[in-house]
Amino acid sequence: MDAHPRPERDAMMPARCLILAASCALLAACAQPGIAAQSEAVATIAATALPILAPAQPAATPLPPTLPAPAARISTAIAPAAAAPATAAAPTPTNRPNTPRSLATQFPQPFDAVEIVEHFMFGEPLPPGIGGLSTNYRYGMTWDGTLAPHHGSDYTSALGQPVIAVGAGTVFYGGPDMGPFFGIKPDFYGNVVVIKLDTAWNETDVYALYGHLDTVLVQTGAAVSAGEVLGTVGETGVAYGPHLHFEIRIGDDPTIYTRVRNPELWLRPQPFHGVLAGRVVNAAGYLVPGQRVYYECANSRKRHVDTYWDIYTPSDRVLLENFVAGNILAGECVVTTEWAGTRIEKTTRIEKGKLSFVVLTLPD
Ligand SMILES: [Zn+2]
Known part of the structure; x- marks a missing residue:
């Protein structure tokens, strides 16, 4: 088994990605440790407002050379006195703030009131024994504050290994990430396969996205069964080193970069x-x-x-x-x-x- 997959290439380069969604500023920035970062808008994606998680404050500050160290982040991470209204207007598009924004979800007391929802509906995106989840860069993580927040799960694997359908569905798209494109700019995910899964959740469509593939072996519109080979692990698009980038997206438009959910909540746990x-x-x-x-x-x-x-x-x-x-x-x-x-x-x-x-x- 080859080494640890490296994250998306953009995330390792001076920041140069920023996106603006229509109802909420989407600021996906990328920084490399030790390199002065700049940002530039590279794409505009129309997106529906996220009704629960609205921006807590407008983005205003240019990217710092590196994201702040965890201790510094923590001290400023939870500033707002009140939650932003869910319908808040989109902030002025600008660069990413130099601290993470406190997420504008304020829970009613008690905060530990939890409604458990399980939807372990799908299998693994790789066959058994040929790869595993990279835990340094899980969904929403930043690789110790140095990389862009991750929209999916990375799996270590060798070039050319098969990737498989996590469930039965229809190929929404298979081919170069160029038109439509699914990332923050064309060709972000290289060769990509997106499946619309047959099993919806709460009347919401669920999609599985496979990025950076070496080869695509299914055609747009084809029906696939669970476990069917969709393509092979590669390093196309913005990626260093072969690995599988896997996402779960929901809703009616899987091209929207922010319509993601943590894949680890959707894949069936291993036995025991x-x-x-x-x-x-x-x-x-x-x-x-x-x-x-x-x-x-x-x-x-x-x-x-x-x-x-x-x-x-x-x-x-x-x-x-x-x-x-x-x-x-x-x-x-x-x-x-x-x-x-x-x-x-x-x-x-x-x-x-x-x-x-x-x-x-x-x-x-
Ligand atoms: Zn990834």
Whole structure:
């Protein structure tokens, strides 16, 4: 097995991607550590407002040379006194702010009221044994604050390995990411396959996107069955090194870059495994972005995941999570985070094939 896949190429280069969605400014910026970053608008994508997660404040500040270190981010991450109205006008398009915006979801008391929704409807996008999830750059994460927030899951795999349909469906598009295109600019995902899955969720269409493919082996409009080979792992588009970039998109227009959800909430856990999800909120009840969460579970070393960086990698509309860690062996898990020297801890039990949810509330 080859080495760790590197993230999308743009994310490793001086920032040069920024997108503006119609109802909410979409500012996907990319920065390389140590390199002075600039931003330029490269695309405008019409998007429907995200009714729950509206921008908390207009973007105003140019990109810094690097994104701030986690400690600096935390100190400024939860500033707003009140949630922005869901129908807030789009902020003036400009560069990305130099801190993540506090996500404008304020929960009614108690913050830990959670409605569990499970939709583990699909299989893995790679056949068994030929690749695995890269956990450094999960959905919504920024690779320690240095890369653009990630809209999907990356899977390590070697060039030319097959990618397979996670469920039965119809090929919405298979070919170069040029027209239509699915990323922040044409050819972002290189050769891409997008499947409209036969199984909708709550009357909402669900799509699976496979990016950076070497070859596409299905045609637009073709029906595919679960497990059918769609193409092969590659490094086309904005990618360094062969890997699969996989996304789940929902709604009626899968070309919209922000219509994503965390794939780890949609793929069936492996046998004897479950999924941990949760939310980190501040004392006022806002989701806190970029917060590191550790989880130490039965028969496993301590691992971590970071909370979603901004509003453009949205939460599930019901769960309102801001972190997910899939495929954890069933058993007890201690979930912790730290804030201003205080350790916040919750214990939960991972059940086979189930979703477990924790809420970590930071002190004032
Ligand atoms: Zn990726």
